[in-house]
Amino acid sequence: MGKLLEINDLSVSFDIKGGLFLRTIGTITAVNKVSFTIDKGEILGVVGESGCGKSTLARLILRLVEPDSGSVLFNGTDVLKMSKKALRRQRRHMQMVFQDPYSAMDPRYTIFRSLIEPFQIQGVKLNHEERRKKIDDLLELVGLSSEHGSAYPHELSGGQKQRADIARALSLSPRFIILDEPTAALDVSVQAQIIKLLEGLRERLNLTFLFISHDLSLVSYFCDRVIIMYLGSIVENVSAHLIGKTACHPYTRALIASIFKTVPEENTATAALEGEVPSPFNLPSGCVFASRCKYVQSLCREQTPILKESPAGGQVACHFPLYN
Amino acid sequence: MTKYKHKPPWVVVLQRFSANKMGVIGTILIACLVIVALFAPLLEPYSYKEQNIAIANEPPSLNHIMGTDDFGRDLLSRTIRGARISFVVGVLSVLISVVIGLVIGSIAGFYGGVIDLVLTTIADLTWSMPAILIALLLVAIIGAGLESVVVAIGLSYWAQYARLVRGQILSLKSAVFIEATKSMGASDYVILFKHLLPNSLSPVIVAATIGIGNAIVLEATLGFLGMGAQPPTPSWGAMMSNGTAYLFISPWMIIFPGLAMMITVLGFNLFGDALIDIMDVKNKESS
Amino acid sequence: MSILQVKELQVTFVVDKKKVTPIENVSFEMNAGEVLGMVGETGSGKSLTAHAIMGLTSLVGGTIGGSITFKGRDLLLLSEKEMQSVRGSQIAFIPQNPMTSLDPVYRVGNQIVEGLCKQVKIGKRQAKQQVIELMGKLHIPKPDRVFQQYPHQLSGGLKQRIVIAMGLCANPSILIADEPTTALDVTVQAQIMLLFKEMTRTRNIGLFLITHDLGVIAQVCDKVAVMYAGTMVEFGKIREVFNSPRHPYTKALLQCIPHIGMEKGSLAAIFGNVPSVDTYPSGCRYHPRCSSSDSLCEESPPLLLQIESDSRVACHHYLGKKD
Numbered sequence: 001m002g003k004l005l006e007i008n009d010l011s012v013s014f015d016i017k018g019g020l021f022l023r024t025i026g027t028i029t030a031v032n033k034v035s036f037t038i039d040k041g042e043i044l045g046v047v048g049e050s051g052c053g054k055s056t057l058a059r060l061i062l063r064l065v066e067p068d069s070g071s072v073l074f075n076g077t078d079v080l081k082m083s084k085k086a087l088r089r090q091r092r093h094m095q096m097v098f099q100d101p102y103s104a105m106d107p108r109y110t111i112f113r114s115l116i117e118p119f120q121i122q123g124v125k126l127n128h129e130e131r132r133k134k135i136d137d138l139l140e141l142v143g144l145s146s147e148h149g150s151a152y153p154h155e156l157s158g159g160q161k162q163r164a165d166i167a168r169a170l171s172l173s174p175r176f177i178i179l180d181e182p183t184a185a186l187d188v189s190v191q192a193q194i195i196k197l198l199e200g201l202r203e204r205l206n207l208t209f210l211f212i213s214h215d216l217s218l219v220s221y222f223c224d225r226v227i228i229m230y231l232g233s234i235v236e237n238v239s240a241h242l243i244g245k246t247a248c249h250p251y252t253r254a255l256i257a258s259i260f261k262t263v264p265e266e267n268t269a270t271a272a273l274e275g276e277v278p279s280p281f282n283l284p285s286g287c288v289f290a291s292r293c294k295y296v297q298s299l300c301r302e303q304t305p306i307l308k309e310s311p312a313g314g315q316v317a318c319h320f321p322l323y324n
Numbered sequence: 325m326t327k328y329k330h331k332p333p334w335v336v337v338l339q340r341f342s343a344n345k346m347g348v349i350g351t352i353l354i355a356c357l358v359i360v361a362l363f364a365p366l367l368e369p370y371s372y373k374e375q376n377i378a379i380a381n382e383p384p385s386l387n388h389i390m391g392t393d394d395f396g397r398d399l400l401s402r403t404i405r406g407a408r409i410s411f412v413v414g415v416l417s418v419l420i421s422v423v424i425g426l427v428i429g430s431i432a433g434f435y436g437g438v439i440d441l442v443l444t445t446i447a448d449l450t451w452s453m454p455a456i457l458i459a460l461l462l463v464a465i466i467g468a469g470l471e472s473v474v475v476a477i478g479l480s481y482w483a484q485y486a487r488l489v490r491g492q493i494l495s496l497k498s499a500v501f502i503e504a505t506k507s508m509g510a511s512d513y514v515i516l517f518k519h520l521l522p523n524s525l526s527p528v529i530v531a532a533t534i535g536i537g538n539a540i541v542l543e544a545t546l547g548f549l550g551m552g553a554q555p556p557t558p559s560w561g562a563m564m565s566n567g568t569a570y571l572f573i574s575p576w577m578i579i580f581p582g583l584a585m586m587i588t589v590l591g592f593n594l595f596g597d598a599l600i601d602i603m604d605v606k607n608k609e610s611s
Numbered sequence: 612m613s614i615l616q617v618k619e620l621q622v623t624f625v626v627d628k629k630k631v632t633p634i635e636n637v638s639f640e641m642n643a644g645e646v647l648g649m650v651g652e653t654g655s656g657k658s659l660t661a662h663a664i665m666g667l668t669s670l671v672g673g674t675i676g677g678s679i680t681f682k683g684r685d686l687l688l689l690s691e692k693e694m695q696s697v698r699g700s701q702i703a704f705i706p707q708n709p710m711t712s713l714d715p716v717y718r719v720g721n722q723i724v725e726g727l728c729k730q731v732k733i734g735k736r737q738a739k740q741q742v743i744e745l746m747g748k749l750h751i752p753k754p755d756r757v758f759q760q761y762p763h764q765l766s767g768g769l770k771q772r773i774v775i776a777m778g779l780c781a782n783p784s785i786l787i788a789d790e791p792t793t794a795l796d797v798t799v800q801a802q803i804m805l806l807f808k809e810m811t812r813t814r815n816i817g818l819f820l821i822t823h824d825l826g827v828i829a830q831v832c833d834k835v836a837v838m839y840a841g842t843m844v845e846f847g848k849i850r851e852v853f854n855s856p857r858h859p860y861t862k863a864l865l866q867c868i869p870h871i872g873m874e875k876g877s878l879a880a881i882f883g884n885v886p887s888v889d890t891y892p893s894g895c896r897y898h899p900r901c902s903s904s905d906s907l908c909e910e911s912p913p914l915l916l917q918i919e920s921d922s923r924v925a926c927h928h929y930l931g932k933k934d
Contacts, residue, residue: 049796062507091509103500106519117518118508151328157884158653168504187652188823192867192880199876214797217826221869221878244871258801260826262868264849270805273798276766 003073004176004208005038010060010070016281026282030056031067032232035307038176043202043209045223045240047216047255049277053232054212058178061210062094063087074176092122095169099181101161105153111164112149115139118171138167143197159190163197170201178210183218195222216255220244228252231280231288234307238314246312248321251289287319295320340602347598353591360404361411368401373556381574391576393566399576402558403584409559410588413474413543414536420478421539422532425485426521432486433493434516444490447483455480455538456545463551470553473546477539488531492524526603530596537592544585560585613640614682614784614817615664621676622659622668626889633888634659636915636925637677637843639836643784646811646818648828648849651838652885657821660838661787664819665704666694682784700730703783707790709770713762719773720746720758723780730781745776748813749806768799772806779810786810787819792827804831825868829853834921837861840886840896843915847922857924860897895927903928 013029031053038044046054059065061072063079072079074094082090098104105114115135119126126134136146142163153161162182169177179198183191195218201207213219219226223240228251236249247253257272273292286301287293293300299319310316311323331339341347360367370388376396384391390399432443450458455477462476496502497520505515546552547561555562560581567577622634634656641647649657662668663675666686679686681702686694698704706712714722723742727733733741739758746754749772762770771791778786788807792800808831811818820832828835828849835852837845837860845858856862866879883900886892895913898904907927915925 049798059503064503064506088509088511091507094507096504096507098500098504100500104504106501106505106523108522117505117510121505121508121510121514147327150330152330155328159884165504172508187885188825188867189652189864189881190884192869192878193882195869195878196880216797217871218869220871221873221875241872241875254798256871258798259871260801260804260824260830261870262825262829262853262865264829264853270801272801274802276768276799277796 002040003037004040004042004075005061005210006071006073007037007061008035008071008073010034010057010067010072012056012060012065012067028280029232029283030280031060032288033070034229034232034234035070036227036234036237038208038210040175041202041206041208042225043211043223043240045219045226046210046212046229047214047219047226048229049214051231051277051280052229053280054229055180057229058096058180058210058212062091062096062178089122092118092172093174094176094178095172095174096178096180097162097165097169097182099184101158101165101185102153104165105161105168107153109152110149111139111151111153111156114153114164115149115168115171118168122172124172134171138171139164141170141201142167143193157190158186159193162186162190162194166194166197166201170205173205174207176208176210178212180212181214182211184213184215191218198222216243217259228255231277231283233288234315234317235289236314236316236318237307238312238316242313246314248310248312248314248323249289249316249318250293250295250322253322287317289318295322337602341598344598344601346594347601350591350594350596350598353587354595357407357411357588357591361408364404364408368398368404370398370401372397372401372405372558374398381570381577383574384576390580391574393563393574393577394570399563399580402563403560403580406558406560406563406581407584407588409470409553409557410540410543410585413470413477413559414540414592416474417477417539417543418481418532418535420475421481421535422485422528424478424482425487426489426528428482429486429489430493430516430521430524433490433497434512434520436494440490443486447486447490450480451483451487455542459542459546460549460551463546468551468554470557473543473552476546477542480542481535481539484535485528485531488527489524492527493520496520496523530599530603533592533599534596537589537596540585540588540592614643615641615819616680617660617664617677618680619677620660620663620679622656622663623674623676624672629889631888632891633841634663635842636912637836637838638915638923639834639843639846640921641785641817641819641834643817644812644815645834646808646820646832648820648822648832648835649838650822650825650828650835652823654840654885654887655838656841657823657838658789659841661704661789661819661821664785664787665698665702666691699726699783700781701783702785702787703778703781705774705778705786705788705791708794709767709774709791710762710794712774713770715762717761718759719762719765719770720760723773723777726777727780742776742780745780746772749776749779749810750802751776766799767795768802771795771799771803775803775806775810779814782814783816785817785819787821789821790823791820792822800827807831825865837864840891841888842896842912842925843923844897844926845922845924846915847918847924851922857918857922857929858926859901859903859928863900863902895925 010031011033012031013027015024016026016028017024034057048054056065060067112135115138116131135149139146139148144163183194211223220240220243226238226240226243227234228236230251236252238247244256247256254272257270275292278291286303287305290296290300305317305319307315307317310321378396379392380394380396382388382392388398390403393399428443432440458480459476462479463472466472502515502519505519543552544561547559548565552561553559563581564578570577618638620634620637623630623632637660651657664679668675675687713719720742724738727738727742743754743758751757751772792803804827807818822828832849835849836843839860845852845861852861856865863881867881869878881900892899894910895908898908913925913927915923917923
């Protein structure tokens with residue numbers, strides 16, 4: 001198992017303009033010096049609340065948004081240094097499944113036409129029969145039938161649309177797929193179907209996933225490892241399955257404590273955190289979580305903690321991690 | 325296999341359209357105009373330019389249903405020939421406006437930044453001036469005549485379409501399916517021409533339909549001011565302008581071309597309104 | 612005694628000359644000081660049930676059958692005018708999205724005061740004092756300051772607290788909350804849900820909580836009604852339903868939910884899709900997705916069986932299985 005993706009010090013910030021003549025009145029640091037790696041065949045989860053930069057991170061990796069600094073090594077080559085032409089070729093290896101299946105496909109295209117588009121874009125020549133065959137295979141792979149190919153997106157249910165979106169991401173046989181909250185808009189019973197489908201696909205096609213979600217329970221089930229983000233920074237990188245036992249960042253702990261379990265006896269859900277995520281506008285120095293942390297000390301407000309190995313087996317960015 | 329069978333889009337549009345009474349009336353009015361414009365030479369009972377001073381300013385009669393003008397020309401024949409002028413001017417000038425609008429609007433919306441700022445400012449400046457002023461100015465520069473009227477009207481109305489297209493493209497640009505297309509490695513060409521533009525066309529078509537009505541009115545206005553088609557070519561505006569001198573002697577000189585123009589503009593407006601309704605239905609279904 | 616009693620509720624609409632029944636066979640009771648959860652997937656009829664209780668379905672052209680008894684009065688027999696005096700003052704509603712239910716051009720405090728004055732005869736100054744007091748009870752920090760602010764100056768969680776204050780200001784007996792935390796972050800959701808639970812107890816009101824989140828139901832509610840495709844499939848005390856679900860749908864739904872530490876590959880899914888109102892199957896509406904359905908389930912819809920005073924289930928196989 002080698003590294004498929006290596007991300008180093010990736011940062012991006014956006015200037016906020018306002019006032020007369022649109023002066024820059026501040027900056028929003030969306031992603032701040034983020035580094036991590038994904039092994040071949042691994043599922044890495046990214047969890048965080050709104051504004052933590054998880055969706056921007058996905059777009060930086062795919063270079064849909066240009067970063068300010070850092071590098072994204074895919075199989076050893078820096079995606080960020082590629083020419084426009086090379087990047088377009090590279091895109092077939094890295095695909096994305098989007099959160100909202102309702103708007104992920106051109107409403108004027110049938111599913112068939114949406115699925116054939118990646119081949120046309122990448123210049124794959126196919127004759128009529130080959131096309132039919134390819135699309136039928138793709139639809140079958142995601143649990144749809146060839147009749148769904150002639151449907152328009154609005155004629156499919158949410159789950160079916162999400163399957164079609166997955167089929168499109170798979171069309172060019174990518175090795176790496178970013179899943180941006182692929183089940184957030186779906187019902188629980190359908191969510192489970194999609195998760196099981198993704199589990200099966202990874203096994204059959206040897207895929208590597210980056211799975212973005214706000215649902216820690218889902219991530220801990222589906223992923224191998226998980227990174228927790230808060231206001232653009234990684235606060236912890238930890239084994240997904242063992243997160244309940246090994247998490248040692250106060251924020252991760254609070255996220256776990258905020259989960260409403262489906263077992264009535266385990267009356268665990270607590271309002272573990274006061275207040276809300278502060279605005280990412282002109283962040284103060286020090287630890288990003290300091291303003292809401294129960295265990296905050298003066299050091300936390302002065303010095304930004306860096307991500308370092310924790311004895312519990314992961315990485316944590318905290319001056320006073322909770323080992324116990 | 326029958327679950328997702330679709331009727332061809334034109335059948336769907338036709339079905340929805342036929343359910344809209346006002347739209348049907350509009351269609352009939354436009355169809356009449358088109359037929360009259362197409363077959364004008366066959367429909368005219370007399371030559372539109374043959375003068376006969378002996379029967380000048382005659383009121384409507386069985387021989388001359390709409391009466392005659394100050395040169396004794398048959399008004400019905402002239403109004404029929406005028407339909408041709410109006411229709412051609414309306415369609416061609418709107419075509420010019422739409423093409424300019426599409427190009428400028430999509431460039432501004434797609435590339436944004438300074439390009440957008442410059443193009444939007446130009447469009448806003450054009451838009452803030454009354455179309456008639458621009459048209460007058462242009463006609464004054466390139467000279468009167470039918471061709472210059474078409475160009476002048478085309479150049480007066482493009483800003484409206486440019487703003488429309490720019491707005492559509494701006495809002496569509498951030499749509500998830502555009503991002504998805506980009507992530508597959510699509511070039512700007514594919515994104516703009518296969519996704520953004522086709523998805524922004526419907527409101528442009530609606531605006532263009534209503535725009536034809538406006539263009540016809542502007543042509544008549546220019547004609548009225550003597551800037552349009554030159555005699556003896558009959559344009560409704562010029563005919564009315566001519567009639568003002570005889571307002572109390574032979575009012576039919578104004579009434580009939582005016583009526584023709586009113587009906588034509590009404591037809592295009594009804595048609596356009598029906599289109600808005602139909603497109604709305606489509607949007608509701610796909611959301 | 613129960614404060615709200617819904618019996619055999621049925622809502623029908625006529626769409627394109629076809630009769631559709633988005634709600635059928637819904638019966639439950641709610642007590643004061645208790646949280647009743649209604650859980651179900653898209654199109655299960657949760658929100659419509661709430662609208663029926665508020666007397667809003669007839670406004671959109673629906674016909675209601677059955678009875679909704681509130682404090683001894685059948686709400687379905689009231690005139691629209693009588694219903695207006697119940698709505699808001701005695702049965703209050705908290706909508707799904709706090710971002711859009713506040714008017715952006717008014718100070719939030721005045722919006723609550725306005726709501727209060729509509730329901731109760733009270734002076735403006737006194738109303739303001741009461742509202743600030745209520746805001747404090749809802750754990751809004753610095754209520755006097757927040758009172759003067761505009762919606763856009765508040766965070767999502769604070770806005771939702773303001774909306775809750777609007778619902779509570781007239782001292783209603785029943786509060787209906789439709790997915791009140793879907794727009795909020797998880798840590799804030801926890802705060803708001805626990806606040807709901809606390810308010811129900813301290814003010815002795817009945818909270819009717821609609822959600823799709825079984826975790827929220829398990830942690831916040833005392834009783835739960837499980838809805839599927841417009842019918843009630845199960846109703847009962849929270850522990851009974853979650854620990855020994857009687858209906859196959861409830862059971863399957865619980866297995867669809869991942870939790871921390873769960874073994875890989877152990878997640879179950881329910882085959883097929885949630886039907887929409889014009890594609891409801893015959894018989895038991897769940898039968899095409901049910902693993903234990905037979906010909907009886909295909910043919911006739913099961914009755915909502917009362918098992919104990921507080922529990923009901925609608926399944927042909929329930930009695931058979933128990934033996």
